Structure formats: C-alpha cells, structure tokens
Amino acid sequence: xxxxxxxxxxxxxxxxxxxxxxxxxSGCSTHGGPIFDTSSxxxxxFIRINEEGQVTVQIHKAEMxxxxxxxxxxxxxxxxEVHPSAVSYEMAPVHRAYADPEMALQITGGSASIRVxxxxxxxxxxxTRAILIRAAAEVTGIAESELYAKNGxxxxxxGAYSASFGELVAAARSIAAPTDIKLKSRADFKxxxxxxxxxxxxxxxxxxxxxxxxxxxxxxxxxxxxxCPHFGGTLDSFEAKAALQHPGVVDIFQVENAVAVxxxxxxxxxxxxxxxxxxxxxxxxxxxxxxxxxxAMTAAFESGKFNxxxxxxxxxxxxxxxxxxxxxHVPFLAHATMExxxxxxxxxxxxxxxxxxSQSPDIAQDxxxxxxxxxxxxxxxxxxxxxxxxxRRTNADNVAEAxxxxxxxxxxxxxxxxxxxxxxxxxxxxxTAGRLTAQVAENGAISNWKHQVVGPSxxxxxxxxxxxxxxxxxAPTGVLGLxxxxxxxxxxxxxxxxxxxxxxxxxxxxxxHNLQVPVPLGFWRSVGHSHAAFIVESFIDELAVAAGVxxxxxxxxxxxxxxxxxxxxxxxxxxxxxxxxxxGVYQGVAVHESFGTVVAEVAEISIENGKTKIEKFxxxxxxxxxxxxxxxxxxxxxxxxxxxxxxxxxxxSLKDGAVEQSNFHDYQMLxxxxxxxxxxHILDSAAPPSGVGEPGTPPAAPALANAIxxxxxxxxxxxxxxxS
Amino acid sequence: xxxxxxxxxKQMLDVALDTPLLWVLRDNLKxxxxxxxxxxxxxxxxxxxxxxxxxxxxSIPISAILGRSVTTIESLGGxxxxxxxxxxxxxxxxxxxxxxxxxxxxxxxxxxxxxxxxEIRNAMSGNICRCGTYTKIRKAxxxxxxxxxxxxxxxxxxxx
Numbered sequence: 001x002x003x004x005x006x007x008x009x010x011x012x013x014x015x016x017x018x019x020x021x022x023x024x025x026s027g028c029s030t031h032g033g034p035i036f037d038t039s040s041x042x043x044x045x046f047i048r049i050n051e052e053g054q055v056t057v058q059i060h061k062a063e064m065x066x067x068x069x070x071x072x073x074x075x076x077x078x079x080x081e082v083h084p085s086a087v088s089y090e091m092a093p094v095h096r097a098y099a100d101p102e103m104a105l106q107i108t109g110g111s112a113s114i115r116v117x118x119x120x121x122x123x124x125x126x127x128t129r130a131i132l133i134r135a136a137a138e139v140t141g142i143a144e145s146e147l148y149a150k151n152g153x154x155x156x157x158x159g160a161y162s163a164s165f166g167e168l169v170a171a172a173r174s175i176a177a178p179t180d181i182k183l184k185s186r187a188d189f190k191x192x193x194x195x196x197x198x199x200x201x202x203x204x205x206x207x208x209x210x211x212x213x214x215x216x217x218x219x220x221x222x223x224x225x226x227x228c229p230h231f232g233g234t235l236d237s238f239e240a241k242a243a244l245q246h247p248g249v250v251d252i253f254q255v256e257n258a259v260a261v262x263x264x265x266x267x268x269x270x271x272x273x274x275x276x277x278x279x280x281x282x283x284x285x286x287x288x289x290x291x292x293x294x295x296a297m298t299a300a301f302e303s304g305k306f307n308x309x310x311x312x313x314x315x316x317x318x319x320x321x322x323x324x325x326x327x328x329h330v331p332f333l334a335h336a337t338m339e340x341x342x343x344x345x346x347x348x349x350x351x352x353x354x355x356x357x358s359q360s361p362d363i364a365q366d367x368x369x370x371x372x373x374x375x376x377x378x379x380x381x382x383x384x385x386x387x388x389x390x391x392r393r394t395n396a397d398n399v400a401e402a403x404x405x406x407x408x409x410x411x412x413x414x415x416x417x418x419x420x421x422x423x424x425x426x427x428x429x430x431x432t433a434g435r436l437t438a439q440v441a442e443n444g445a446i447s448n449w450k451h452q453v454v455g456p457s458x459x460x461x462x463x464x465x466x467x468x469x470x471x472x473x474x475a476p477t478g479v480l481g482l483x484x485x486x487x488x489x490x491x492x493x494x495x496x497x498x499x500x501x502x503x504x505x506x507x508x509x510x511x512x513h514n515l516q517v518p519v520p521l522g523f524w525r526s527v528g529h530s531h532a533a534f535i536v537e538s539f540i541d542e543l544a545v546a547a548g549v550x551x552x553x554x555x556x557x558x559x560x561x562x563x564x565x566x567x568x569x570x571x572x573x574x575x576x577x578x579x580x581x582x583x584g585v586y587q588g589v590a591v592h593e594s595f596g597t598v599v600a601e602v603a604e605i606s607i608e609n610g611k612t613k614i615e616k617f618x619x620x621x622x623x624x625x626x627x628x629x630x631x632x633x634x635x636x637x638x639x640x641x642x643x644x645x646x647x648x649x650x651x652x653s654l655k656d657g658a659v660e661q662s663n664f665h666d667y668q669m670l671x672x673x674x675x676x677x678x679x680x681h682i683l684d685s686a687a688p689p690s691g692v693g694e695p696g697t698p699p700a701a702p703a704l705a706n707a708i709x710x711x712x713x714x715x716x717x718x719x720x721x722x723x724s
Numbered sequence: 725x726x727x728x729x730x731x732x733x734k735q736m737l738d739v740a741l742d743t744p745l746l747w748v749l750r751d752n753l754k755x756x757x758x759x760x761x762x763x764x765x766x767x768x769x770x771x772x773x774x775x776x777x778x779x780x781x782x783s784i785p786i787s788a789i790l791g792r793s794v795t796t797i798e799s800l801g802g803x804x805x806x807x808x809x810x811x812x813x814x815x816x817x818x819x820x821x822x823x824x825x826x827x828x829x830x831x832x833x834x835x836x837x838x839x840x841x842x843e844i845r846n847a848m849s850g851n852i853c854r855c856g857t858y859t860k861i862r863k864a865x866x867x868x869x870x871x872x873x874x875x876x877x878x879x880x881x882x883x884x
Contacts, residue, residue: 204819207757387820
C-alpha cells in the first residue's frame, strides 16, 4: 500500500543503521515499545524472557490462517537459538512500535508480514542473543568469541560452562545491545526454509482457540443490529414496543442508520429484532442496480475520458496483421469469512476495552477514541485469532458499532452479525471492466497493446479512514478526503496487475477511468490483481490463439529470457505435463506477479454434461527465500480454492441499492467434493522473501477460463464463468 | 426446564424451547468450541453429535434435544486420533471451521472406519472451509482411520 507518509516513515526507521521501530540500543527496555513486566528481560518490542527462561513473542500481525504466528516465531527463533515450539506468544497490543514501516499502520495485508519483517525480526532475535552472550561473558569472564547460544542456553566452546537464558536474565537487563550484529547466512539456517510445523494447531483442533466471536467478559450482553439494507440510505423511524417485550431483551435504540437490539444472548436478540417495525429510505442516486452500474461502465468506455497510467512506445499506426479486441467484466465479490463480523466492547468512565479479531487494531482504536471523544491511550484492543480475514477485517465498522452500543448500555456487549448481515454489509471487491485491443502481426509479434480499466477506486473510499489512524489524534483530518480524491485518479488498487504488464510488446498503453459507485468497497484477497490477472491473462490467451501459437510458448516468446515469469511458466508446464493431457482433458495456463511473488498455474479440466469439472490444478511459485515450506503450499492451495470459488460462483448483485445475496445458498462456496487436486512446486530462490498470502489467487480464474476455451471454444469474458 | 445429556453430564436449564442447540451451548453453557457460521445449516461450523449422529446445531431447537445425548468438540479431549492427525498434517489455517470438520469426520469414522477418498469427499461436503484445507482434512482422516486400526489389540477380547 503506497501511502504518502511511506517515504517519511522509511527514512526515520532506517536512520542509524538497520535498527527499526521497536528497537533500542539498550537491554533495559527503553525501546519505546510497551513494557509487559518489569522483572523480565525485554530488549525490544517483540521479545521478552523471564527468569525461568520462558521466551514470549509479541505477534503484531493478525493471525487469519496465513501463519504469521509460526512465521514470526520462526524468524526470531532462528537467530535467538530456541526451538519454535518452546516459545509462547501473545497478540500484541496497539502500539506505534508495531506499526508496519511501509504502511505506517499496525495493519496486516498486502502479503507483507514476512517480507517487511524478515530482517527486523531476525535482528530482534540476533541482538537478544548477542546481549545474552555478553551477559554470560560478564558473569564468567569468558570471552564472547568463546561463547555460543543453542536451544535456549549459552555454552562455552571450551570447558563445561553453560547457563540457561533464564539464569542470565538479571545480568542481561542492564546490557546494551552490541551494534555489530551479523545475521546468519543461508547456509547456516536450521529453521528458515525447512521448518514445516505450525505453532497454532493445537487450540484450533480442541475448540479452545479464541476468535473475536468467543472473546470478552463472560457476563456479556449480545446485540444484533438491524441495518439499513440500502447503501447510503437512512433510518426514518422504528417501532420497538413488541420487540421490547420479548423475553431477555434489555434495550433497543438507534445507532447511526441501524436499530440495536440488546439482549441476554444472541437468540433473544435475533428473535426480538424480527418484531421491529422499521422504515428506511433508500439513497437517491442513479446507480442502484447491477444493470445500471453495468450501463455506466459501458458509458464510461464510450466517454473516452481516461487517465493514462502507462504509456510506452506510443501507439503505432500499424496496419498489417489483425486487430484483436475484447471487453471483460467481473462483479462485486463478498469476503464471506467463516466467522461472521463481530466485536465486543466494554466502556467505563475511564477505559474502553475491545475484543475483536482485527487486521488493523490501531484503526479500531482510533475509531473507538473518536466515537467516545477520548484519547487513544484510553482504548485497549485485545486482538484475537481471526476466523478468516481476506481484507475484510481491516475495516473497523464492527468496532464502531460495538463501542456505540457499549457506551449507551454501560455493560460489556458483543455485537454479532448474522450471515445475512455479513453478506449484505461487506466492503466488496469492486466490480471492474476492461477493454483491450492489440495488433497481431503475421509473424505473431504483438503491438499496440491498449488496456482501458473502468472501475471504482477503493482508496478514494478508504483513505480518509486509514489516514485518520495514521495521524496524531489532534491533527486536522479534513484534507484526507481531498487526498483520497487525488489518489483515486491513478488508484494503484484499480490498476495493479494491469499497469505492470510484463510482456515485451511494441507499444503499451494502460488507462484508468474512476467510476464511482454507491457501494462500500474494500480490499479482497489480492485486490486489483484479482480482476487484472483474469482480464490480462485471458486476453493474452486470445492473442496466442490469434497468432496460432501454443499458450505457454506464446508467453515465453514475449518475456525476457531471465524473467521470473518465464522460469515459473517453465516449471508449471513441466509439472503439468503441458500439452500431454489425455483425450477429453484440457489445459489452460496463466502467469501473474503480485506482491513481489510470481505464480504460474495450469488448470486441467474435463466437460461432463455441459458442466466444467476441474480435475487438477498445478502451481509453480517464486516467492524468494521460503520461511516455512508447508505454509507456502497451504497459501497457494488456499489462494487457488478461494479464487475458484469466486470464478465459479462469486457474484454480488444489487437491486434498489441493496445486495440481493444473503447466505451460502445464493452465494455458494467451493466444497470438499468439488475441489481439485492441487500440486505445488516451490522454485528455489535466495532472494529476500516476498509474499504468499495473496499471490496464489490471481492466476487461477484465467487458467480455468483458458482451459474452458481449449475444451469448448467458448471464450468466457465474464466472471463467474458460465458455460452456455 | 430443559433436560439433556451433554458430554456425559446431565444438564438442566431454563431456556426458551425454540433456542437452537448452538446458542444453548455457547450462550447458556459457555462452550465456545462449537461455532456460528450461517444459522441455516449450510456451512457445518456448528456440527455436534446428537445420539452419535452428526447434526447442525444451529438448526435444531433445544425442544428436540430433551432427554437426548449431545457431544461437542470439547469432549474429544485433544488427544483423539482425529485431533492428533489434524496436528500431524498441519490441517488448520484460520481454524474457525475445524471443530465442525472434526465432528463430521468423527461421525464418518464411527460409521465407516476405512473410507475411500470419494466417501470422505461426499461425507465432508457439508462443511465449508474458506481457507481451503480440504486436501489436508482428507489426508488426516485417512491417518486417523489407519491409526484406529493399529489401536486394535487382539488380546483384549480373549481371542486366541
């Protein structure tokens, strides 16, 4: 996420060498991070060790299944020389020490957790180890060069001395971290690249794992909200007499454009809310249905009003060869996390406590503080496991509701969303369209690639919210709307994946038209790449067909010989036995780079009674240095299944400014018996790690659509894919 | 007053008869291992056993549970062959669906102790996993099924 403060934050954080936010040069906890207890050794914001030798790590990223708990602990443990399974962990509190140096927020997203923190966490582990060695040297008189760390202890290379970390805590607390810390070289890694366990499995198989919906005081009330179904609409009036008489109901009142029903439990709250009589007025705007939005997109193309985001080689007036043109459309998508949105809050005169699974607890803290008109320091956010994030839990709308209800009811209250609420009050992946043209010469050379993108800007909507959390609470925020407008002209989230076309064509033009829609928008796993890859890699396939060249070979020819895309394509073609599929089995390919990672995928399908059967999926991934190979496989397979669900079933449609879908019967999920076998090959690389949470998703829909074309001759230019 | 057996213990509660079993477990009995996902029996996150059969607790009113026996994820103790297999295969990602997955798998193995891949796929298709852990779930079920075979002790029943 490229935000205006990014450069400033980076300059501050690298001043004085490689140390970053959350670090200090002293072992005595003046690092500016939170102090957890005064008797432990706490040399930085991430690690503390108590006198029993227990190492505890702060997890400052949201654990939503992508494995940050395991990843963060592994990076620290590698340098600290402890076994990952011996480390305990806590979800970090909100604190500037945990703000991501690139995003300037304590946010989890952009597949960035390991990439951004790879050096920082290893340095945290290494400098902690160095202090412990120095402590042992001071205690024993043995030279530091004759001491080493292993398995939570310090040993002397000559002689019998050894001490546990715990025994050295008292001495370590007064020692400054050495400045000449060297990180391990790849050849010495014991964990990074090979450790393949997960550290959070046990509570997730015995029912004890706490998600937001589970956490909070035991004597919590529960609130269900009846929200205006029309985006931008208003609550006119409501009649609560019958609902108030429902057994177990405590109170009913208005919160913004919703009615909150507070009761002793979820069931009485839900049943009482069904007895409400409510009048809503829909918003008065022209784009209230999917058809109207679609027409507006067509009109946008016809208008010719586009901002150029890439213009290379100039479009030539080529006349030889054939012109290929196509228009693609993808719909709004819901996140549909398995855990419906929820948040728990308790507001007293002096403190606001929040229990929630959040991808951005500092945004949650800021919103709560603004609602209450109190300093941020009086708001404590207890972050939990997330039952799915995918970008949805970046927004703090659930927290705003819980705080508003808790402030009024003056008791702890848990706001639980029904699945219908979750489906209809999401921050959707934007509907987007692309018009592409390109010239294909007789010899297969491609020129005049022109890609026009029409779609709304996520950042125009979200920038004000995120900006407020980044700034000090006293800073005026009026300008954030203007900044959002400015960002929207070239919104990276709308054009990413289209702008960075890797193919070597003679003349490339990418343009963007921001079509505002009255629909809440948000980051959905892989964001702009989720539509760009489908559109670009499908059109590339159309060009390959027009040129009469095999789909893999066509891509190879237009990529530099040393490109990561070519390497990934070659790997996946080999894995999939490209071109050797038996009769009745068809293959399609796609390659796409997102978040620094290159992924190539092949879909293998058959057609049964007019229906697509996905037999297998193959995936080759180049994500730089792997930290946990099993987690990389998980994220590729998970990202593919997430994408296939959307490609086959995903469509959020609007009528009267309200979402039509409501539950899993009309917003279907790919199930166990529809899921293909997925084979993943990880390409070896010593480059610094890039992300894996999202990059498996973009290539899946185009690989599938290209396979369907190979099987049927039908070119499907809309998602979800429907065979006619 | 509602009476039923939960994880081997008798329960007596004062709760509205139309309350789904799921919310009696979570709100009245504070057992949060069983999860809420959709409220209409489509996602499987709320799966528990009723008299040994896998059921969707969000869609069964407590009035239908009177005098019957309910088993939840908490009763497996953490050391059940399925739970050990789940850990061995690193199954959970976010973990939210896994209580329901494990309870469905336990019911499958109770009726079919050596299921094929396709039998697993069909039996488990009522449980949605948004993170896509299906393949590992299938592997873990095979592992648990095989380990239960290994646990058989021919000396126990005085055979031979």
